[in-house]
Amino acid sequence: MDALGEIKKRIDIVEFINKHVPLQKAGRNFKAPCPFHSEKTPSFVVSPDRQIWHCFGACNEGGDIFKFLMKWENLTFGEALKILAQEAGVKLEKGSFVDNDWDQKQKLITINQYAADFYQFLLEKHRLGNKARQYLDSRGVNNKTAKYFYLGYAPKSWDSLLKFLTKKGYTALEILAAGLIIKTQGNRFYDRFRSRLMFPLTDLRGNILGFSGRVMDETTKGGQEMKYMNTPETAIYHKRENLFGLHQGHKDIREQNEIMLVEGEFDAILAHQFGYKQTVAIKGSALTQDHLRLIKRLTNRIVFALDMDQAGQEAIRRSIEEAEKFDFQMHVVNLKSGKDPADVLQSKADDFAQFYKDKQTIYEYLIDSYSLKQDLSTVYGQKAVIEAIIPYLANIYNPILFDHYLRLLSEKTNTPGETIKRALFDYRRKQKQGKKDQSGFATTRESDKKKNVEETLENYLLALLVQTSEQVYLLKKAGQELSENDYYSPSTYKLFKLAQSYTETTPKEILEQLNQNLPDELMDSYNRGFLYDLPTGDIDWKKEITKNILKIKKYSLKKQIQELMKSENETALKLKLKELTKVEKTLSII
Ligand SMILES: [Zn+2]
Incomplete structure (x- = not known):
């Protein structure tokens, strides 16, 4: 076996990824929110059967353990190979993989x-x-x-x-x-x-x-x-990606599920010395997307302990919008009269402990800090604070949190909650108006959705092929009902053609044959079958297979009919319509 295969054999992908991204069991596979893009529902799937991962969300990409490490740590293939070879205890032949980089x-x-x-x-x-x-x-x-x-x-x-x-x-x-x-x-x-x-x-x-x-x-x-x-x-x-103290802090950040962000090296160093080992410095005040992506891999909770000067406060505000996109929970440590964390820690470490304990959620902090700048006894002061906070409130979709902050703002500004809500709806409406003006928005969405249905049906079919033991039935049925252009992707069609040539054997042998003879170009379709979740429970798989195949046929026929309607080919159109009625009727009785 070559070095690559040996490494893959020795390191289990589920175990390996789980060290970086906590995985949840889901049927035969494991799932997590994708570490490479920001999302709330998990679409990152790891298949122990195939030793691969795939993100079905925004990334829509996947691969093996090497590809994962390359993406995770931003490495070249050669770099990932060397790290994994070391971890697996596999010796690489000198010069077998030349990697000048x-x-x-x-x-x-x-x-x-x-x-x-x-x-x-x-x-x-x-x-x-x-x-x-x-x-x-x-x-x-x-x-x-x-x-x-x-x-x-x-x-x-x-x-x-x-x-x-x-x-x-x-x-x-x-x-x-x-x-x-x-x-x-x-x-x-x-x-x-x-x-x-x-x-x-x-x-x-x-x-x-x-x-x-x-x-x-x-x-x-x-x-x-x-x-x-x-x-x-x-x-x-690369300055944009570097956080000072991440090597020293990453274990504690993961364990405490919290990162404390400070501005300077001394802030981070003293924070560690005083036991805040989850601290890193952004070195200056610009928190970049690269930083946030890196942090997101370790924790979803950020505590800002930035300098109390103008620049530090501005940095907090600017960071919120970016961090909100990544769905972070955010808190702010208010250093009160202190200059920066290093200053407070060195002179009065107990004060810092108290400030840390009293840390506010980011929205509480914003309401407080804007309120301090205005004269809240005047209606103009109240209006200014409400207008400054509304864009932040508009980003909160959790109703409990929303009500909480609405009440807070209402109390602070002595303005009825209903009035603030109306101002907020006005703000949201204006935002939406702005978005609608970008033409063609709705139509692309619609076609995306349709594409998704067809793709999902095909993934499901592939899953039925590789994860059940009804291969013989499925291949026969697909052979009867589906022709080449009914398949969503040509490679799935080719994969089925290949599998159909093995039907004289047992189901287990079909998979073994596929495993051994699969050309590279069909690997993607094959893997998709393993990554897709099958329902669990007492399921009649034959019925499920028939239903899914007919649904694929139905979508394909509808597409063909749309085309024929443009071409005015009456006879062909009638034939297809008749076929569609038949498929729909069969589907309704299974
Ligand atoms: Zn993703």
């Missing part, structure tokens, strides 16, 4: 690791790190925490890292690709990070992808230097 990325990660070791050594052991150690101390970060986050110090020198990495055998161009040095116009190189406290930025598994470097004496520099400097975009570091 992977080798290049691995090299950058190794270079970053050496750089981190270098910085870390200076911070912990070298006299050059004295100032940085004092600085950490002044910010309340203890040694254990500094070690846990692998903090370091980049010395005030133009080339000490460059020299160190050159000695390790890397070329300037390789170090440049990792973003650790800068190239001058005169083709000379110098260290990017100088005289800075260094924070390694990692992926979920702890691979160092880049760094964030912070100046320690902002006052003396007169604002000339940026407070934080990051690794530029490289083959491995």
Whole structure:
């Protein structure tokens, strides 16, 4: 057996995916809300029989364990292969899968690791790190925490890292690709990070992808230097996707089913030190879709503990709409007079504990914060608050939650709930009006729906073929009733043709034959049969099969009749209509 097959044999897909996405048993298969798009009803299916997964929702794609890991961690095939081979304990033949991308990325990660070791050594052991150690101390970060986050110090020198990495055998161009040095116009190189406290930025598994470097004496520099400097975009570091502390926090995030989002590295580090191990930093105030997608895989509850300045508050508001699309439950920690979480934690950790305990749901927080800005004793102030909150309220479809916040807003603004409701309906109507103007909306929906019925019927037929033991009956019946153009997809027709050539054998043998002889192009149809749920209970499968085949015939005939009506071919049309009546009549008596 080849390496791929060996890996698949050793790692069970249900067990593997379940570690990342909690799966529920559903008949022969397992189900979950799709981790790759936002949805409320589960359309992500995993088949233990075929060792495959499929999303029947917006993604409409699927595959094997390799494809899953590639999508989950944004990897190339080669990368996923190496990880799974390691997990399965399968040795890959050298050179059997050449993957330059992977080798290049691995090299950058190794270079970053050496750089981190270098910085870390200076911070912990070298006299050059004295100032940085004092600085950490002044910010309340203890040694254990500094070690846990692998903090370091980049010395005030133009080339000490460059020299160190050159000695390790890397070329300037390789170090440049990792973003650790800068190239001058005169083709000379110098260290990017100088005289800075260094924070390694990692992926979920702890691979160092880049760094964030912070100046320690902002006052003396007169604002000339940026407070934080990051690794530029490289083959491995992408700012939009990176969350500081995710490697350290992901286990607790999953266990507590909660993520606490803070702005800066120090906020996250101190939060961990004080026991809030579910904390990560978004580094700045922009929470991106990439961040949210990543978070959604770990938890559906976000607690914002952002800075209390204008930018932090604006960030919370902007994040809500994006996060609402992903169906997150959101809370806000109000730091009251404190500047940021690091500040509060360092000076009064007990206060922070209280603020955390008193965290408000996002809507309560919004109502409060808008109310503070207005004079609620005037009708204009009341109107301003209601108008600011309505767009958020309009997104709440749960009636219990809706009533709760409506009452809250009504009390705060001293305005009857009915009045607010009317304003809300006005708002929704205007929103809808805006949408209807985009022409052609309704018609595409209609044809989508029809396509779905035909596709569903065919999936059901495939499921009946591979999951029951009535293969012989089904293949015979399909042979009698359905012709090539009655099938929704050509590959299903071909699959049935192939299966029909084995009918001289037992049902079990039919599946075995299919398993052995199935050409790749028919694999998709075959897999669909395993992914589709069959009803459970005491079911007359033969009847179910007949019914489904006739329904397929009915839809096909209707389509043909529509075509014939355009062509004015009276005789053919009459024939088809007669056929349709017969099918419908049979269907009504089964
Ligand atoms: Zn999906």
